[in-house]
Amino acid sequence: MYLTVEQEKMLKGEYGWAVAKALEIIVKTGEALGAPRLVSIVHAHVSGVSYSNILEPGLAYIRSLFEKGGRARVYTTINPGCVDYSGFSEVIDNSLRGKQQAIDEALIGMGFKPVFTCIPYYHRPPSPGEFLAWGESSAVAVANSVYGASSNREGGPLTIAAAITGYTYYAGLHVPENRVASVIIEPGDPRVLDNPGALGLWIGENIRDIPLLKNARIDFYGLKILLASSAASGSHALIVLENITPTGTFRVEASERVMIEYSDIEKYSGTGPLNGDVLGYIGCPHLHPGEFLEIYYHIIRRGRLPAGSKLLLTIPVEVYKMYSDKVHYLRKLGVDVAVGTCPVVSRLARKFDGLVTNSGKAVFYLARYFKNRYLLTNTEGVLRAVYGQITG
Numbered sequence: 001m002y003l004t005v006e007q008e009k010m011l012k013g014e015y016g017w018a019v020a021k022a023l024e025i026i027v028k029t030g031e032a033l034g035a036p037r038l039v040s041i042v043h044a045h046v047s048g049v050s051y052s053n054i055l056e057p058g059l060a061y062i063r064s065l066f067e068k069g070g071r072a073r074v075y076t077t078i079n080p081g082c083v084d085y086s087g088f089s090e091v092i093d094n095s096l097r098g099k100q101q102a103i104d105e106a107l108i109g110m111g112f113k114p115v116f117t118c119i120p121y122y123h124r125p126p127s128p129g130e131f132l133a134w135g136e137s138s139a140v141a142v143a144n145s146v147y148g149a150s151s152n153r154e155g156g157p158l159t160i161a162a163a164i165t166g167y168t169y170y171a172g173l174h175v176p177e178n179r180v181a182s183v184i185i186e187p188g189d190p191r192v193l194d195n196p197g198a199l200g201l202w203i204g205e206n207i208r209d210i211p212l213l214k215n216a217r218i219d220f221y222g223l224k225i226l227l228a229s230s231a232a233s234g235s236h237a238l239i240v241l242e243n244i245t246p247t248g249t250f251r252v253e254a255s256e257r258v259m260i261e262y263s264d265i266e267k268y269s270g271t272g273p274l275n276g277d278v279l280g281y282i283g284c285p286h287l288h289p290g291e292f293l294e295i296y297y298h299i300i301r302r303g304r305l306p307a308g309s310k311l312l313l314t315i316p317v318e319v320y321k322m323y324s325d326k327v328h329y330l331r332k333l334g335v336d337v338a339v340g341t342c343p344v345v346s347r348l349a350r351k352f353d354g355l356v357t358n359s360g361k362a363v364f365y366l367a368r369y370f371k372n373r374y375l376l377t378n379t380e381g382v383l384r385a386v387y388g389q390i391t392g
């Protein structure tokens with residue numbers, strides 16, 4: 001692989017142990033993928049930071065980079081951790097707070113922004129063609145598909161390595177020749193677009209190559225759910241969205257056309273009637289400020305949750321700071337709001353009999369904890385369910 005003089009010096013340790021180790025990880029990954037060179041990135045988004053997922057080896061890795069001088073060379077944001085940063089959630093188990101704090105201190109010490117969210121594009125919307133090193137699969141899919149920026153699905157260790165060197169390898173979706181849609185997906189029934197989570201799961205499971213989704217008349221909040229869901233059930237980091245993905249950031253050479261009917265996605269939308277102690281969940285990916293407000297007004301129009309109903313919202317730290325009065329008011333109405341975390345990267349404080357959510361990604365990772373009893377619907381459907389208007 002071709003390296004610049006600066007990169008050679010980094011690798012030799014002239015910028016310290018942490019930078020040398022980090023660049024070595026990037027170069028080895030790049031060589032394995034056939035990258036001819038490295039590229040400068042403008043934004044790293046560090047994932048794999050939840051103690052609940054990475055445990056002691058992860059903590060030790062992050063701490064060693066911090067203690068040996070690793071510092072952010074580019075704008076860097078942090079994915080959710082495993083605790084509710086407001087400390088009020090009764091659904092999220094906060095017992096790992098001390099361990100998570102040790103990880104957070106090292107990350108913040110390296111100069112990473114403590115946003116603790118999976119929607120880094122809210123903090124810094126990427127521009128078309130920009131090189132990123134993001135490690136949250138849902139955010140990567142939004143960066144490529146909605147903003148036309150370029151990021152591969154990076155693993156947590158590589159995102160930190162990219163943050164403290166400012167580089168990633170030139171391969172995968174950074175190469176224009178690899179951003180080619182070869183399958184056209186066409187919704188055959190408008191109801192297909194009403195459940196973005198189920199549509200995303202279907203795409204992830206059934207389409208292997210980069211698809212182009214025609215008539216993607218879904219708002220931004222629905223798109224982030226669709227992209228998160230397809231990235232969870234498949235490996236999609238780019239879905240070309242007709243009239244949305246910026247032109248010039250992809251090509252279409254399609255030899256295959258697939259029509260999706262409502263019956264195709266119906267099987268992803270649930271397992272039958274739910275009863276008992278059911279958790280309603282909205283906020284995977286985390287709620288954008290505008291989305292939070294929409295849901296807030298929906299809830300205050302409906303009033304207090306019925307006794308026995310549970311609704312969890314997960315939001316970024318920044319949304320909590322902006323709307324803490326509204327969050328507290330929601331809590332008075334019986335809504336649980338967890339900040340800077342989510343049930344996938346943390347542990348639930350107690351068991352539930354079923355899950356109602358608008359997120360296919362949440363279903364993909366959580367269904368087994370609910371004995372596979374779930375309803376996957378849209379945001380309105382979740383609210384109707386927790387207010388007792390539908391049961392499955």
Ligand code: F3S
Nearest residue numbers: 118284285286342344
């Ligand atoms: Fe975000 Fe957690 Fe979902 S990190 S995308 S809310 S699984």
